[in-house]
Amino acid sequence: MARPTPPRRPPAPATPPEPKVTGAPQRRRAGRAAGQPLPRTPRTAQGAAPVPGRGSATRPAARDRAPERPRGAERTRVADLAGARRARRWRPGRRTAVVLAVLVVLAVLAGWVLLASPWLRVATVRTQGVERTDAAVVQRVVDGERGVPLARVSARSLASRLEELPLVESVDVTRSWPSTLVVTVRERQAVAAVPSTSGGVDLVDGAGNVLVHEDRAPAGVPTLDVDVAAAGDRALQAAIAVNASLSSELRARVTSISATGPEAVVLHLAEGPTVVWGDDSRPERKAEVLLRMLSEEAVASAASVDVTAPDAPAVTP
Structure with a gap:
């Protein structure tokens, strides 16, 4: 027995494809096409709507956004601000001016105290x-x-x-x-006394300058017995140079110095022989040899000692 054929159902109407929604304008158009009311999006106080999917963060409206500045202008503005900051930093302020004024006043006061005050x-x-x-x-x-x-x-x-x-x-x-x-x-120290034609002696220094006139030579100052008219000025200068080069130990034993020429200076001791000194060269060596020889009894009682050549002295008994 044949089964009865069930009645055919009319085909279901085709569901229109959902529109592809990519942004706010597309969503609004899709809502209007479906006959759904559009929810009102609250505006912020500045007129910016919340961005979906980003929480409560808001983006400023296009009309409220500040225009972007070019990078060159921004760099110039930063440089200007840095220059103004440096100028403000180095500009002397009121405190610096006060300090400078105080320093000037102190300098003037110190100058007056040093140069004009009675104190x-x-x-x-x-x-x-x-x-x-x-x-x-x-x-x-x-x-x-x-x-x-x-x-x-x-x-x-x-x-x-x-x-x-x-x-x-x-x-x-x-x-x-x-x-x-x-x-x-x-x-100036007098190193010798030169007999004067008017009497007394003239005290001279190591350079032969006459310091003062005295009646007689002080103790410790030998007399220069030099006939300048016969021997010449060089003989006097040689005698002065020899006297200035003598050690204190030897000068204390010399009573007078005579010279008949610049190379013929003679020392006269208070006790002991006459010393032929010669010229004014090698005074340290001559003094050393003479003092060593005078320490010998035979030399101390001799008539004269010649140290003109100190490396080969001669003794006259």
């Missing part, structure tokens, strides 16, 4: 080393500095005025604050 003026002058020089003459020279500001005293000028005195070799001037000037005088 740092010379009130006392102390002299040292004056022995044979006339103290009254020295005092008159240094008294001219009294009342002068101590900082304005010219030590070189004062020393040069005192060095014009015959017996003064050099002068040292120092300041002792607040009001004392110390003048130290070094006098």
Whole structure:
């Protein structure tokens, strides 16, 4: 028995393909086509809508976005800001101006105290080393500095005025604050006494400069017995040079020095032989040989000793 054929169902209407949604405009068009109401998207206070899929973050509306600046302009702006910051950093402020003003005032005040105030003026002058020089003459020279500001005293000028005195070799001037000037005088030392035609002796230094006239030679200063008219100036200079080169030990035993020429200098001892010295060469060697020979009894009682050639001395009994 044949089964009855079931009635055919009408074919189901074809479901239209869903539109491909890729963005907000496409979603709105698809909703309108399906007859669904579109939800209203809340706007933010600045007029920007939330971006789907990114939480509550918002993107500013196109009309509210600031225009992008070119990279060159941004670099220029950064450089300008850095330059302004440096200029602001190095610009002297009010505090720097005050400090500079205070420093200027202090410098002016210090200059006035040193150069014009009555507190740092010379009130006392102390002299040292004056022995044979006339103290009254020295005092008159240094008294001219009294009342002068101590900082304005010219030590070189004062020393040069005192060095014009015959017996003064050099002068040292120092300041002792607040009001004392110390003048130290070094006098020329007389190394020999030269008999004078008018009587007495002239004391001379190692260079032959006459320092002072005395009635007789002081103790420890030998007399130069040189006839300048007959022997000449060179003989006197040779005698002075020999006397200046003698050691203190040997000079203490010499009473006088004579010379008939520049190469014929003779020493006269207080006790012992006459010493033929010769010229003024090799004084240290001659003095060494002479002192060693004088220590021998035979030489000490001799008439003369010749050390003209110190490496081959000769003794005259």
